[in-house]
Amino acid sequence: MTRERLFNALLLAGLVLVPLAAQAADEPFTITLATRAVILALAAVGLNIALGLGGLVSLGHAAFFGIGGYAMGILASHAQSYAPLAEWPILIEGTKSMPVIWLVAILASGLAALVIGALSLRTSGVYFIMITLAFGQMFFFFTISWAAYGGEDGLSIYVRNGFPGLNTLAPLPFYGLCLVLLCAALWLFDRLAKSPFGLALGAARQVPARVAAVGLDPTRLRLVAFVISGAITGLAGALFADLNRFVSPAMLSWQMSGEIMVLVILGGVGRLFGPVAGAVVYVTLEHLLGGITEFWHIFLGLILLGIVLFARGGIVGLVAGRGGGHD
């Protein structure tokens, strides 16, 4: 077992055991924190597909995160008010069922990623970073002034959505759901990375001309990666909204995009468990530092800086040595 694998296994074990321990010790907030970390990790795993495998530095992933969030907010608020979403051409009702909401979140954010990706992928490098940022901002400003769903105030739902056979109101079962989805996404990431698609995508990141010369369309490879990536981040957005029972434009702000990206880089770009390590460390830091001083952002900044400067390959790179990911 390589050191990286050992680290991954320990991390996963921690994610299973810590909330159980918290439950036993009656510390429900620890579970909430862990849920936040797991959901952010899921969003970051999504970004890691675009960023780590495809080399697509998207500074607009908050758009997908937010679309997922609004998918949940809109469906649930309509279910709450018994007002159908649409009556024509077909009747669409709101819902409080998580599986349905997830599906809608995945489809909606995937579709948005398809459109944004198709347009953005005409550019590359720094321009790509900036055009994705621009799309993110467009969605952000749109939601701020979207009066029907609360504008900047956002949308609250009063009760967490349901999952057949589980009491999602209790922290632990909801956490479990999120963790299972994270594991599924990690599995998918791992498979993708090793698959023919992943191989071609990685090559498209490094030498697009070569990929085209062997008969593959680099843009199409990237687009598919971008869509998968956006859909996973969208799913995370739906969960995040459910965790907070609230969704608002803040989920689509460029700072949110930056934060998701920071999680990936912090953990290790292209590393399977990079986003997970990044999210766990970030959430923990945020929680611990916040209690120490009003100026805790300074220390957060210093720690992040230390990681970029002295830990190539992020946390996973630091723990497990180089190789595997890329930076």
Place this chain on the structure above:
Amino acid sequence: MSPILIIEQVLNGLQFGVMLFLMAAGLTLIFGVMGLINLAHGSLYMVGAFAAAGVAAATGSFLMALVAAMAAAALAGALVELAVIRRLYDKDHLDQVLATFALILIFSEGTRWLFGSFPLFLDIPDALAGPVTLPGGIQYPLYRLVLIGAGLAVAALLGLLIGRTRLGIRIRAGENDREMIAALGVDISKLYTLVFALGAALAGLAGALVGAIQSVQVGMGEPVLILAFVVIVIGGIGSIRGALVGALLVGLTDTLGGIFLPELFKLVMAPAAATSAGASLASMSIYILMGAVLIWRPTGLFGARA
């Protein structure tokens, strides 16, 4: 809508554009020439504004305040370059994003720690206060005219520096291949510290000049930063001329969009809804502009490379 108003609004758009250019100039210098994504550029802008406010309060001299703004920002820039940025040149954009993101946190809260949580005072010097009457009877604030002049002067000087001087050529060479320019005998590290400090000084200058008509407060740099990025991306990264054109385009779009879109919507909608819908679309308009430009020309209007 009278023609005078339209002319005045066009002027406002141009002026807003020049204001953006002041900020974008330093950014495009660092970003294009040194290949560095500096999210902390907004922080240097803030440093300039705070230094100016501090010195203006102490000395009462606006000129001193401007000098202080440039000096403080240049110093902060040089320190940051020596301590952090120079370790990032050979890393990719991602690490730069993370590190400079961290710098924003440090700068913002550090400034708040030093200066407190409340906005500071920095005002236009008396000599430049108040409006002047332009031909055609347009009343226009003198200070804004001065801003336009300052912006254009910065544009010209920078264009010359980067395009024509050997210093400029070497800086650009270093952007293409840092290792190689060093192997040809150029001390690129020193050069980059200099450029970074210069870019920072420009940000500081912008912060002080603009701070006098806006609010000097923690976090003031971030909204401008995003706009400045939009500007240099539209113009084409690394191109001073592009930054100027981009800035004017963004300034005009933002200003005129905010005014004319609601009017346009009123033709087809109830006034209240039109105002709100028009304002929504206006807030997205520069991003739509940027998206459109990049889709049409993937490396910006004057950019050559990605």
Place this chain on the structure above:
Amino acid sequence: MTEPILATRGITKAFGALTASDDISIDLRPGEIHAVIGPNGAGKSTLIAQICGGLAPDAGQVIFGGQDVTGLATPARARMGLARTFQISALAMEDTVLQNVLLGALGASGRVWRFLRPALKDRALRERAEAALARVGLADHARTRTAELSHGQRRQLEVAVALTLRPRAFVMDEPMAGLGAEGSKQLTGVLDGLRAEAPILLVEHDMDAVFALADRISVLVYGRVIETGSVETIRNSPAVREAYLGDPA
């Protein structure tokens, strides 16, 4: 005469005032190696870019397999069986050597839209990739990271990737560039054997290799084909000597 597999008809391309390709019509017939030589800047790489789809000609057509492919993108031409190598190695430096050839095999097999099965476990792909490596003498380096290869080894890998495509025609831009004498000799052997599989349009400055391999040679000067003929004709053509070969050393 057999139908050419690949042909250009009056290809013209200008960069501003400079005409980089000036009404070029050349063809590639089954079983042959057709060398294109010419001074630096004559437009050889520009010609290749137009044949392979990286550049669109201002005028003229590219015919491949009897079909006009002028409007097709690079990947489409590659899928039709056109394989190329690059003048400056275009390889995935972070990946292993094997992964680079696997990529070629993938492109050819059309099995890229598989998301869940590891590429390395695909027997057929692997065999195809490993065979190509063995052929250029890189079999021992399969697990090496490509960045760790020397320049010469990268050139060999470049050819290996094209081999995995099992194409109907090869287009090679200076495959020998940077190879040592021994490497050139070895690669010459490989290319020689290759012509039976698919014809090669070969741009090369290594005259030893060109004269050893070429069935026909076209000479490009200032974007124009000034002469096409056998090795003997070209070797003795005064125009070619003046523009390109210089005096025999």
Place this chain on the structure above:
Amino acid sequence: MSLLELHDVTARYGASQALFGVDLALAESEVLALMGRNGMGKSTTVKAICRMIPAGGTIRFDGRDLARLPSHRVARLGVGLVPEGRRCFRDLTVRENLVAAARPGPWDMARVTALFPRLGEREGQVAASLSGGEQQMLAIGRALMTNPRLLILDEATEGLAPIVRQEIWAAIARLRTETAMAILVIDKSLSELRAVCDRAVMLERGRSVWTGDMASLTPEIAERYVGV
């Protein structure tokens, strides 16, 4: 006294070692060939001299230890590099490429364009759009603009038309006779090297394994170390 002296030089790329002990010496105005098969460490040796990678052992230039100097100081001492793969500044024009490197001395724009007229013709074109051969000429011209005492040519004739190659060899020969410049050449063409070089050093697997006059470089030795 030797202008350049390498003693037991070692170098590594991350975990993999590329040089295991290279010795070579190059006198003022001498022309030395560095030879060996692909991947034997020729370019790595050059990078070590120019301090583009860290190296062990001693490297002295003009009596000074280069070990602690940054790359640009080595260049200023008088080492001009034509790197493998040309590495022209893509976005700069031909003229700007030359200007960027210029330092005072006999070699200036006029003299470089006299040596390579093609560069004069393409003066305003950006390097990225030059043909391979033109880029190669630019890389040589650029190194000359630094007015070096030692010129290092790493595969400087790669990818050039025979006629241009002859030109470059002729240029090297001229440099050799007309200036006091010392030259270190890496090239695969044995016959050309024989014509211009005084001595040769053979590398094998990161070690210098043979050193001697060109005259003593027998076909057997060539066969053994470079395969021809």
Place this chain on the structure above:
Amino acid sequence: DVKVGMITTLSGGGAGLGIDTRDGFMLAIDQAGRDDVEVVIEDDQRKPDVAVQLADRMIQSDKVDVLTGIVWSNLAMAVVPSATAQGKVYLSTNAAPAQLAGRGCNPSYFAVSYQNDNLHEGAGAYATNEGFENTFIMAPNYPAGKDSLNGFKRFYEGELAGEIYTQLGQTDYAAEIAQIRASGADSVFFFLPGGMGISFLKQYADSGVDLPLVGPAFSFDQGILQAVGEAAMGVKNTSTWSKDLDNEANAAFVEAFEAEYDRLPSIYAAQGYDTANLLLSAMDAADISDAEAFRAALKAADFASVRGDFEFAANNHPVQDVYVREVIKEGDIFTNKIVGTAIEDRSNAYVDDCSM
């Protein structure tokens, strides 16, 4: 014992408001010198999701009984409904959006500050009283901005010379000022809190347009007035509190605040202070474990408000006077002086929508 969780903005650009809220609140707690209240304070960074999670933590781990402190309406919208749904009392020190006053009202939710519309309504009433007939109105394009213009129009009887929504976070108002100049208005109403207001006021003063300005207190609070400087002099603004409000409690508060923190209090500090005193008064009257009684004690509002007479309307929002203030200079310091009353005993527009 009562445990209070305060969630407010302590870092970033909006930190001044949260810091004043906290300081005002803590001043009252310290003055009371009691050991039966404990306050946990956390920074929401002005992010709704962070606020929600802090609320969760305070409820789940810290086991607080009462939540308070949120400055921004959008954060309140995120936190308040679920906090009250979990049976916690929420006392608002500032944000009081319409949704939580009308159909979304809750017996456990008390807005001690105002209902968001109040100040804008006061401005509308003032404009009417002042005889303005053609006012130009503007606010940022977000829900609070729309509420603001609606609130103004509710009490304004003249014509509108123009109505525009600016961008949230906008910093340059040259275009709007030009529109004002061209509109033929006789006065301007604007709601631009924080930095937006500073920018607007400075640019307006420099533009040569000299129509009278009216706005809610948010653009003129003690924290930002110094930054605006001369440009704010003489501007009328509406507020439910002012430091020169003539009552005993207020005089004592202003003096104590200045002594403790070495600066003048703002409206946020005053509201924080009132909130703490309301809480203390309720603790004296009832035990927190008896939710019903505790809520009744809160609703009785039996405390000495720095705003003078204070009572709750049926939907737990204050009934209070809205004053008109003018920006003046006292020594070196810019501050406000009450010059009149815009509306007396104003309740709010949503009382009838609230069924509790």
